[in-house]
Amino acid sequence: MATYPLKVHEKRMECDDTASLWLDVPQDLTGAFTYRPGQFLTVENDDGGELIARQYSLSSCPGAHAKLRITVKKIEGGRMSAWLVDRTQEGDYLDVQIPRGRFFKDLDAPHHVLMLAAGSGIAPILSIGRWLLESAQGHAVTIVYGNRTPETVILADEVAEIAERHADSCRVEQVMSRADDSWTGARGRIDRAYIEARFDDWRAASDLPMVVYMCGPEGFMDSAESALMGAGLPSGAIHRESFDMILEDDETKPGLEVTAEDDTGEEGPTSRIVAIVGGEEYEADWQEGEDILSALLRAEADVPFSCQEGTCSSCISKLTAGKVEVRPGVLQTLRKDDLEEGLTLACLSRPLTRNIRIDFDEI
Known part of the structure; x- marks a missing residue:
């Protein structure tokens, strides 16, 4: 698919291994790069004569941000993520496809939106959460965000800003798995046991019907989905975005x-x-x-x-x-x-x- 060169307007290191890149969109491409919350960009790069392409969720929010932002976590052996985090600089150009993806669908009535994120999974969750809160449609949003330590929290300032700006309709629950004694918030992992222990409180926070969006490693989402369905949520109310999925099926079985x-x-x-x-x-x-x-x-x-x-x-x-x-x-x-x-x-x-x-x- 066609790519377009977008200039890196700003680069910000979120933590040691994660960077946010703000991208300029030329005036004549504004229509092509109009996006919905939760969509992703495909970035292409020639790596030693081999063309590689990777997808990164937009962490910017339509209407709230004038530029596009992707937030990239460097993964072990990841040629694209290492290049974007370590080598890409402000003023460089990235070859980018137009936004795609169907993670988020518009809600036709006010909902209580429970949003579960682990690590860099906060990128699409933050985009969707901010859009919902600033749409003035009456949604209540609960963001449950898991990391190892406070120093590894990605987009921490913006998460805090949204919680403060929308204090009446947004709750943010940060969970740390390896924090030292200075951390006074929730501890552990957002696993089945944690969700089972907290779910009644989350549900009691709003009388609105609940829908869930989650993003993070597959194991985290598998565990969360199982716990949520065990608590009575139908599968149609649970939406997930993957970034380390391995397709598992039998090609010989009927499709x-x-x-x-x-x-x-x-x-x-x-x-x-x-x-x-x-x-x-x-x-x-x-x-x-x-x-x-x-x-x-x-x-x-x-x-x-x-x-x-x-x-x-x-x-x-x-x-x-x-x-x-x-x-x-x-x-x-x-x-x-x-x-x-x-x-x-x-x-x-x-x-x-x-x-x-x-x-x-x-x-």
Whole structure:
């Protein structure tokens, strides 16, 4: 997919291994880089002749910030994260794709939004939380944020600012797993036991219906989701964003069917795949055994992609004509109601009708 050079306007070290980068968007690209809270940017870089692409959640908030901000934690062996944290400087340019992602969906009525974050998972959580609080729609927000020590808290000033500015509708609960005796707040990890112990208090904080957003390591989110469902929350009220997921499913088992709402297509051998990307139309044939993304890349279609394994969500798209089969592992990234809307991941999908049409813009 096309990238655009965005200038690093400001770089701030949040802690030893994490940096926030503010990016300038030229006036003529303002429309292309309009974003929703919780979306991510894909950053590309040529590393020794190899093009690498990684996704980073926007920690800035639509309407509240004039520039885009990504917050990057350096991970062991991470070529992109090390380059962004250690080597990128103010004035440099990053090759960036337009914002994508479906982590957050607008709420149609006031809710109590419980937000769970661990480490750098605060980036999309803070964006969504701030947007909800400043939307004046009557939401109550509880942010539960886990770190090792106070010195490792990312975006600490902004978390504190939001809690102070919206004291009537926002509660922030910081949890430290390795803090010294000077820490007087909650201790431990945001695990199943912690959530079970605190959930009644969180629920009692508001009479509004509860919805949950969480972001952090997979183990943290698996544990949290299990505890929340055990406390009676339906799975449809729990939303999660992953950044270290490994796709787990059996490719030999039957997949899930996704059908376009307005044009279900004609059954039979697939002859044509049409993709809409950036307002342009691309066409590809399909070869037995390949996924839709592979067919489109073979036809040199300018589609967004990165991992090609169903874990990064870059190839999220909407089926607007026909029917596809999607590997069951898609439910680690998308929800059943997303599939019912026609959303899918092109790298996990194969066509089931003669013609399909898939839109990468309509997400």
